[in-house]
Amino acid sequence: MAKITFITQDDENIVLEADSGSVMALAVENGVSGIDGDCGGVCSCATCHVHVNPDQVSQTGEASEIEKDMLELDDNANEYSRLCCQIEISEKLDGLILTVAN
Amino acid sequence: MSDMQTLNGNCIIIGASHAGVNAAFALRKEGWQGAITIFDTDPTLPYHRPPLSKAYLTSDDGIEKNLLKAEQSYEKNNISLSLGIKITLIDRQKQLIHTEDGELHNYSKLIIATGARPFIPPIKGIDSAHQLYPLRTAEDVNHIRQAMLNSDSQRVVIIGGGYIGLETAASLKKMGANVTVLERESRILARVTAPLMSDYFQQLHHEHGVEVFTAKDVISIETKDDSNTVICADGSQYPADIIIVGVGIRVNTELALEAGLDIENGIKVDNAARTNDNDIYAIGDCSFHHNPHYNRLIRLESVQNAVDQAKVAAASICGKDVTYDTLPWFWSDQYDVKLQMVGLSSGYNKVILRKETDDEGKFSVWYFDHDRLLSVDTINHAKAYVVGTKLIKSGAVINQSKLADSRIALHPDNLI
Numbered sequence: 001m002a003k004i005t006f007i008t009q010d011d012e013n014i015v016l017e018a019d020s021g022s023v024m025a026l027a028v029e030n031g032v033s034g035i036d037g038d039c040g041g042v043c044s045c046a047t048c049h050v051h052v053n054p055d056q057v058s059q060t061g062e063a064s065e066i067e068k069d070m071l072e073l074d075d076n077a078n079e080y081s082r083l084c085c086q087i088e089i090s091e092k093l094d095g096l097i098l099t100v101a102n
Numbered sequence: 103m104s105d106m107q108t109l110n111g112n113c114i115i116i117g118a119s120h121a122g123v124n125a126a127f128a129l130r131k132e133g134w135q136g137a138i139t140i141f142d143t144d145p146t147l148p149y150h151r152p153p154l155s156k157a158y159l160t161s162d163d164g165i166e167k168n169l170l171k172a173e174q175s176y177e178k179n180n181i182s183l184s185l186g187i188k189i190t191l192i193d194r195q196k197q198l199i200h201t202e203d204g205e206l207h208n209y210s211k212l213i214i215a216t217g218a219r220p221f222i223p224p225i226k227g228i229d230s231a232h233q234l235y236p237l238r239t240a241e242d243v244n245h246i247r248q249a250m251l252n253s254d255s256q257r258v259v260i261i262g263g264g265y266i267g268l269e270t271a272a273s274l275k276k277m278g279a280n281v282t283v284l285e286r287e288s289r290i291l292a293r294v295t296a297p298l299m300s301d302y303f304q305q306l307h308h309e310h311g312v313e314v315f316t317a318k319d320v321i322s323i324e325t326k327d328d329s330n331t332v333i334c335a336d337g338s339q340y341p342a343d344i345i346i347v348g349v350g351i352r353v354n355t356e357l358a359l360e361a362g363l364d365i366e367n368g369i370k371v372d373n374a375a376r377t378n379d380n381d382i383y384a385i386g387d388c389s390f391h392h393n394p395h396y397n398r399l400i401r402l403e404s405v406q407n408a409v410d411q412a413k414v415a416a417a418s419i420c421g422k423d424v425t426y427d428t429l430p431w432f433w434s435d436q437y438d439v440k441l442q443m444v445g446l447s448s449g450y451n452k453v454i455l456r457k458e459t460d461d462e463g464k465f466s467v468w469y470f471d472h473d474r475l476l477s478v479d480t481i482n483h484a485k486a487y488v489v490g491t492k493l494i495k496s497g498a499v500i501n502q503s504k505l506a507d508s509r510i511a512l513h514p515d516n517l518i
Contacts, residue, residue: 025167028169028171028172029169029172030172031171031172031174031175031178031179036409038120038405038406038409039152039405039433040150040152040153040168042152042153042156042157042433042435042440043440043484044433044440044442045405045406065484065485066440066484069484069485069487069488070484070487070488072485072488073488073491
């Protein structure tokens with residue numbers, strides 16, 4: 001089980017728990033504002049953009065090549081950006097803090 | 103009316119797919135205070151449509167894994183879902199909609215997001231064919247999955263070599279079916295891509311053991327017991343346990359037409375997605391709208407159009423002065439290949455193929471009208487998709503010989 005905290009643009013803190021699936025699916029299931037996942041989770045739309053807490057990048061790993069490319073479409077992208085449809089939930093993510101980028 | 107009264111009205115949305123559902127949530131975000139009710143004939147909680155022919159078809163997932171929004175999100179946002187209900191009439195004078203059960207619901211704002219339905223061509227024998235399905239709804243997928251389970255030989259004939267047909271071919275092949283695609287035109291994807299893309303996908307399917315035959319005009323289907331034979335005008339015949347029809351759609355404009363709204367190739371709307379009735383909007387696949395990038399009226403079948411037009415309609419309803427001006431984009435996944443497209447290629451007179459030295463599996467196709475970049479199709483190449491998007495938006499004139507030179511790094515600054 002992993003506990004993940006989402007901080008939205010309205011400064012709402014939403015703490016969710018799950019043990020599998022993608023982080024995007026978890027956020028959409030719980031109505032986290034700013035995570036839309038318009039393409040359904042196939043890295044085609046860049047509407048599930050989050051910033052990983054800089055101290056926790058080792059937990060999520062880095063963005064893949066296609067993710068980094070797609071993130072270039074978003075002006076809010078930085079070195080901590082991920083498209084969270086590409087982050088699979090596992091125990092490794094326990095305690096993760098993500099800031100929703102939009 | 104004051105703003106407060108305006109935002110307190112009753113908004114009804116007909117159609118609970120990407121456009122309708124996103125419009126409802128966007129209305130709340132824009133400050134709509136009044137009731138929001140979404141109607142749809144489909145009884146299922148609103149779901150993502152693109153995965154139906156792709157990952158969802160090949161999975162064992164129930165639709166709950168593929169929902170647009172969680173059920174509790176509708177409750178949290180005070181959005182009512184009225185599913186499995188058909189709307190039969192829009193009464194513009196009284197601002198009412200009629201349901202097939204004879205109920206009347208009044209609206210102050212109405213959003214038509216009725217989308218489209220599969221076109222079933224008038225082929226002899228098509229109505230009595232065994233296990234013949236279109237692929238547009240979750241129920242269609244359930245039928246196709248069940249048909250696959252019930253069939254020993256799993257011989258599938260797909261009529262139509264467009265995106266739906268080709269994605270379904272790749273998915274059913276992955277599930278172990280024996281798949282044949284029959285396309286009426288001389289090449290697949292003829293309406294939407296350059297010949298070299300058609301050749302690429304024809305070859306891709308061939309390599310995966312799916313035969314794609316072009317210039318095949320299906321004229322009849324003969325069915326005996328549980329087996330069909332698909333017969334073409336040139337005399338060729340293809341046995342089929344399961345037939346998938348993917349030959350395009352018909353736009354659901356009937357309600358709007360009967361209500362006297364302007365119809366052309368879809369329901370005609372202005373740049374804020376408003377019809378010729380100030381209180382009625384039309385969004386998504388059913389809307390015929392102006393695209394400022396190409397300065398022409400278009401109708402699009404895509405998630406991007408559905409979502410972005412929904413947001414524009416919601417903002418306009420809530421009193422904002424907005425213009426729908428998004429550059430269209432699309433994607434398709436077949437086997438391990440990711441196709442991403444940006445822009446509209448219609449009217450191109452030149453195509454540039456750009457390969458990459460680091461990876462044979464990725465390339466991009468750039469469509470020009472003389473100097474002007476119209477659109478880009480990319481295969482396994484998100485960078486080209488992103489660079490193409492930026493260049494189309496900037497309107498910059500591109501150095502075409504530099505673009506074609508794979509030794510020059512793909513970056514907007516290098517190509518101008």
